[in-house]
Amino acid sequence: MKRVEVKLSLPVVAPLLDVIRELSTELQKSLAAPQALHDLDQDFRGAWIGDLLASQNEDLRALLSLFDGEFFTEGVVAFDESNAEPIVRACTAFRLQLRERRLKSLGDEALETGEIDMSGLDEPVRKAFMCYLFLATVQELIIQHLDSTIIGS
Amino acid sequence: MPESRSHTRTDPRASTELQLEDAWRVVVLNDPVNLMSYVVMVFKKVLGFDETKARKHMLEVHEQGRSVVWVGVRETAEAHVFTLQQWHLTAVLESDEAR
Numbered sequence: 508m509k510r511v512e513v514k515l516s517l518p519v520v521a522p523l524l525d526v527i528r529e530l531s532t533e534l535q536k537s538l539a540a541p542q543a544l545h546d547l548d549q550d551f552r553g554a555w556i557g558d559l560l561a562s563q564n565e566d567l568r569a570l571l572s573l574f575d576g577e578f579f580t581e582g583v584v585a586f587d588e589s590n591a592e593p594i595v596r597a598c599t600a601f602r603l604q605l606r607e608r609r610l611k612s613l614g615d616e617a618l619e620t621g622e623i624d625m626s627g628l629d630e631p632v633r634k635a636f637m638c639y640l641f642l643a644t645v646q647e648l649i650i651q652h653l654d655s656t657i658i659g660s
Numbered sequence: 661m662p663e664s665r666s667h668t669r670t671d672p673r674a675s676t677e678l679q680l681e682d683a684w685r686v687v688v689l690n691d692p693v694n695l696m697s698y699v700v701m702v703f704k705k706v707l708g709f710d711e712t713k714a715r716k717h718m719l720e721v722h723e724q725g726r727s728v729v730w731v732g733v734r735e736t737a738e739a740h741v742f743t744l745q746q747w748h749l750t751a752v753l754e755s756d757e758a759r
Contacts, residue, residue, distance in 0.1 A: 540691070540748045546755070555742065562746050595698070599748040602693050615692035643695060650697050 510587040511652045517582045523638045524574055530604045531567050538563060539600035539607075563600055569593035570601070591653050598642040605642075609635035684737035686730040689750040690721050702747045703729065706740065 538559055544552045573584045573594065586594060606618060612632065617623050621640070625633055688699075696718055703714035707729055720727035729751075730740050737753055744751035 540745070540750055542745050542750065543752050546753050558742070559745055595701075596747055599694060599698065603691075603748060606693050619692050646695060646698055650701050 508587050508589075509653060510585055511648065512583050512585045513648060515578070515582050515584060517579070519637075520574075520582075520641065521579075522634065523641055526605075526609075526634055526638045527571070527574075527601060530601050530608075531571060533608065534567060534600060534604055535564060536560070539603040563596075566593040566597040567600060570597035586649050586653060588653070591649050595646050595649050598646045602639055602642050605635050605639045610639060682733045683731055683756040684734045685728050685754045685756065686737050686740045686744070687752050687754055688717070688721050688727050688729050688744060689752065690725045691750050694749065696722065699749065702744065702749060706743045706747065 538556065542556075542559075544555060547555060569590050570593070573590070578584055606615075609632065610618060613623060613636065618639070623636060625636070628636060699718040699721065700711070700714045703709045703717055704711065707714075709717065717727045717729050729744075730737060734753075741751045741753045
């Protein structure tokens with residue numbers, strides 16, 4: 508089984524985990540990307556959203572489980588075929604929520620280009636933006652390093 | 661046997677109407693969060709696109725705000741929309757009547 512281990516800087520990443528845990532709580536009962544489901548009848552829509560929510564929560568748990576005891580002792584997280592997909596999806600869910608709840612003031616264009624003067628940001632926004640970038644980096648790492656037999660086909 | 665043959669023959673107009681009725685489109689809308697590489701990967705994984713086709717549709721979403729990624733019967737279209745939404749893409753189901 509192909510496995511990618513990544514050594515992270517504890518002092519940089521540990522503070523971001525507080526943000527991720529807060530987001531996880533917010534996302535327990537709502538979808539990160541609310542969807543237009545006009546063509547579905549009401550009962551079916553309820554079941555549809557319930558299934559999406561269950562799937563989202565499972566993904567969030569997979570990402571949170573990366574940051575367990577080993578991370579705090581070694582600073583290492585590992586990706587393989589068992590957790591790659593849920594983690595990539597969870598990163599997206601957290602990034603959507605960050606944009607919606609923490610980073611609206613920055614504007615979408617700045618978020619997309621990443622051209623933001625970090626020194627001009629308030630501490631909570633700076634931390635949220637760091638988290639946004641960190642999660643994008645995790646996604647890129649997984650997409651680039653785990654081959655198509657694990658993810659992408 | 662001619663009678664039974666005429667009984668089972670399909671009226672071409674009815675067939676066309678059925679095809680139109682059954683045509684549902686899966687449309688992916690742009691969002692400012694998802695990485696291009698992520699969208700390409702999701703298209704490959706969920707819809708079975710090759711790299712070239714996945715990139716083409718990703719760029720269409722990015723530049724035009726939307727891309728029709730699949731057309732066909734409602735049941736399969738719904739399944740695709742659900743899976744794309746599981747991957748947090750903004751995917752909607754449209755009937756051909758909405759065109």
